[in-house]
Amino acid sequence: MDSKQFISTIKTHTEVSPDYFLLSMELPSEVKRPKPGQFFMIKVGRNNDPLLRRPLSIHRLISADTVQILYRVRGKGTRVLSKRVLGERLDILGPLGKGFEIPSQINEAILVAGGVGIAPLFPLAEELKRAGKSIKLFIGGKNREDILCEDDFRSLGLEIYISTEDGSYGKGGLVTDILEDYIQTPDSRLQTQMYACGPKLMLKVVSEIARFYSLPCYVSLEERMACGIGACLGCAVKTRVQSSELRVKGKNSRLRTPDSRLYRLVCKDGPVFNAEEIDWDG
Amino acid sequence: MADLKVKIGSLVLKNPVMVASGTFGYGEEYSPYIDLNILGAIITKGISLHPIDGNPPPRIWETPSGMLNSIGLQNVGAKAFIKEKLSYLKSFDTKIIVNIFGTTVKEYAKVAERLFATQGVDAIELNISCPNVKKGGMIFGIDPKSTKKVVSAVRKVCGLPLIAKLSPNVTDITEFARIAEGEGADAISLINTLLGLAVDVETRKPRLATITGGLSGPAIKPIALRMIWQVAKAVKVPIIGMGGICSTEDALEFILAGATAIAVGTANFFNPNTASEIIKGINSYMTEKGIGDIKELIGGMYA
Numbered sequence A: 001m002d003s004k005q006f007i008s009t010i011k012t013h014t015e016v017s018p019d020y021f022l023l024s025m026e027l028p029s030e031v032k033r034p035k036p037g038q039f040f041m042i043k044v045g046r047n048n049d050p051l052l053r054r055p056l057s058i059h060r061l062i063s064a065d066t067v068q069i070l071y072r073v074r075g076k077g078t079r080v081l082s083k084r085v086l087g088e089r090l091d092i093l094g095p096l097g098k099g100f101e102i103p104s105q106i107n108e109a110i111l112v113a114g115g116v117g118i119a120p121l122f123p124l125a126e127e128l129k130r131a132g133k134s135i136k137l138f139i140g141g142k143n144r145e146d147i148l149c150e151d152d153f154r155s156l157g158l159e160i161y162i163s164t165e166d167g168s169y170g171k172g173g174l175v176t177d178i179l180e181d182y183i184q185t186p187d188s189r190l191q192t193q194m195y196a197c198g199p200k201l202m203l204k205v206v207s208e209i210a211r212f213y214s215l216p217c218y219v220s221l222e223e224r225m226a227c228g229i230g231a232c233l234g235c236a237v238k239t240r241v242q243s244s245e246l247r248v249k250g251k252n253s254r255l256r257t258p259d260s261r262l263y264r265l266v267c268k269d270g271p272v273f274n275a276e277e278i279d280w281d282g
Numbered sequence B: 001m002a003d004l005k006v007k008i009g010s011l012v013l014k015n016p017v018m019v020a021s022g023t024f025g026y027g028e029e030y031s032p033y034i035d036l037n038i039l040g041a042i043i044t045k046g047i048s049l050h051p052i053d054g055n056p057p058p059r060i061w062e063t064p065s066g067m068l069n070s071i072g073l074q075n076v077g078a079k080a081f082i083k084e085k086l087s088y089l090k091s092f093d094t095k096i097i098v099n100i101f102g103t104t105v106k107e108y109a110k111v112a113e114r115l116f117a118t119q120g121v122d123a124i125e126l127n128i129s130c131p132n133v134k135k136g137g138m139i140f141g142i143d144p145k146s147t148k149k150v151v152s153a154v155r156k157v158c159g160l161p162l163i164a165k166l167s168p169n170v171t172d173i174t175e176f177a178r179i180a181e182g183e184g185a186d187a188i189s190l191i192n193t194l195l196g197l198a199v200d201v202e203t204r205k206p207r208l209a210t211i212t213g214g215l216s217g218p219a220i221k222p223i224a225l226r227m228i229w230q231v232a233k234a235v236k237v238p239i240i241g242m243g244g245i246c247s248t249e250d251a252l253e254f255i256l257a258g259a260t261a262i263a264v265g266t267a268n269f270f271n272p273n274t275a276s277e278i279i280k281g282i283n284s285y286m287t288e289k290g291i292g293d294i295k296e297l298i299g300g301m302y303a
């Protein structure tokens, strides 16, 4: 375990789009440099209200000692965080979870983001670029205001496809539609890996598309968390594995391995999972 | 240094501060954040004979000053616990209390027996109070006859100090405490979570997949304190108090109300250092007040 509890000072904190905030903070030298896809558990309030920490992804490492998170105000916790100001200190656990893997044999990466799901994909794009992979990015949102970081991604020089549900920006419709239009004409010379982060419903459809076109796909999942470190067992996500209770009682009891659990933990086994592992109706 | 040693049956703890079952994993999860060697004891996540998958998600929901959970006693099972988790825990200078449960009286006894046969287990905490499983758990703790049967069955097969963990979801908790004491429990721990509910008014669905769940955290502290005070008057065996403890002051309240030891639960999630802060805090409180031995504080509320 390379995670730590640490105190970090807020360096900048701005509303980049209505209800979307970008927060830069200090990353003390004793804290391990986070990997793309990892997250922090942040104590958002000045006191114990709200009680639990909130999980937020690492968005950008902008220098050796500064890290950014990008978040959307959803409820109480994120609202309280949005009121914290420059110079204030945040109590953080992290970096946590398993990040994105970049298989060495791939030469193309397809990134799919829904809304604030774009947050962990930026450092991933940076790393893919360093590894010399060709990158296509698909961003979807309800409207123009949900499309974030477009310029940052453009400056990395990748191909970007945008859709909004109300058609106010990019193509009208769902991101999964423009994604499928692209994938339908596959380039057989390419070895492709897909990566997706966004609402569960979007991830489900992306996984179906990936499965249909036989493309490997990583998804970054969200679940409600209490501890963030694998202790409370609160952030379970159902996998396609058969129930261990059935197996223990049944004939195949010897087949049970530590990896064949019905539920996996988003905080510890994830948040990034192979899309094939997940039972999307669970 | 003040004397913080306390006794739970034959078990001597170097201080009265433990971490509560299900809120500290199997210890290893927290070792990067807190020195496990300073703890009076670690109470591990509930263990059953066979592995259990637990309940479908969502399993947690935050409420004002608390949280609801319906984990459903997910655990690795006795065999894997002994092989993988216990061997790690044994390397620390703290006491290991293993929380156990079953779906039948026989199963309770089997797990207890298995752990009694294992080196490195210092005591057993009998969970007869989990509100999150249909079979087993709480039903043993809210029916006096079942409580009697399960405590007595485990007592017969298990020579380790035995702690009965009671459910607060009853009208008169002292009745259950007396039964547990009568059947040979060496200590009583309380409280487990209170059965609760939260609803999403947009979707009209319950916030938890299992509809109801167990409420924990600061929100339940006054109820826990009241029950500890009642039980302390009803039984002679020591009490391990828990329910919303977040600070030294909280811990002292429990001790003054009658708890011999305390356990930090939900607070571990938002502040992994809570137990460490409390150990230091109790020490300074005693020094400040000129109290040499913690036993002077136990049940020391003027009422």
Ligand SMILES: Cc1cc2nc3c(=O)[nH]c(=O)nc-3n(C[C@H](O)[C@H](O)[C@H](O)COP(=O)(O)OP(=O)(O)OC[C@H]3O[C@@H](n4cnc5c(N)ncnc54)[C@H](O)[C@@H]3O)c2cc1C
Pocket: A039, A050, A054, A055, A056, A057, A058, A069, A070, A071, A072, A073, A074, A075, A076, A077, A078, A079, A116, A119, A120, A221, A222, A223, A224, A225, A266, A271
């Ligand atoms: C590993 C991980 C990384 C994340 N990274 C980011 C990020 O980079 N940027 C970002 O904006 N958000 C991120 N999230 C989601 C973020 O944690 C939640 O939006 C936040 O916890 C909501 O807290 P709240 O108190 O504001 O909302 P609450 O009042 O708790 O809830 C408001 C609404 O949001 C829903 N909700 C709350 N938490 C979650 C959750 N974890 N998953 C799904 N729905 C939820 C609730 O059901 C409710 O309807 C991440 C979540 C996880 C698990």
Ligand SMILES: Cc1cc2nc3c(=O)[nH]c(=O)nc-3n(C[C@H](O)[C@H](O)[C@H](O)COP(=O)(O)O)c2cc1C
Pocket: A232, A234, B020, B021, B022, B023, B045, B046, B069, B071, B073, B099, B127, B130, B165, B191, B192, B193, B215, B216, B217, B218, B220, B242, B243, B244, B245, B263, B264, B265, B266, B267
């Ligand atoms: C997520 C979670 C899991 C728990 N799991 C168990 C368990 O396996 N066995 C048990 O006896 N109690 C379990 N409990 C109850 C706690 O040990 C404790 O009794 C209760 O939460 C009250 O203390 P607190 O308010 O400080 O958390 C669990 C509590 C929580 C919040």
Ligand code: FES
Pocket: A224, A225, A226, A227, A228, A229, A230, A231, A232, A233, A234, A235, A236, A265, A266, A267, A268
């Ligand atoms: S959030 Fe506690 S186990 Fe994942």
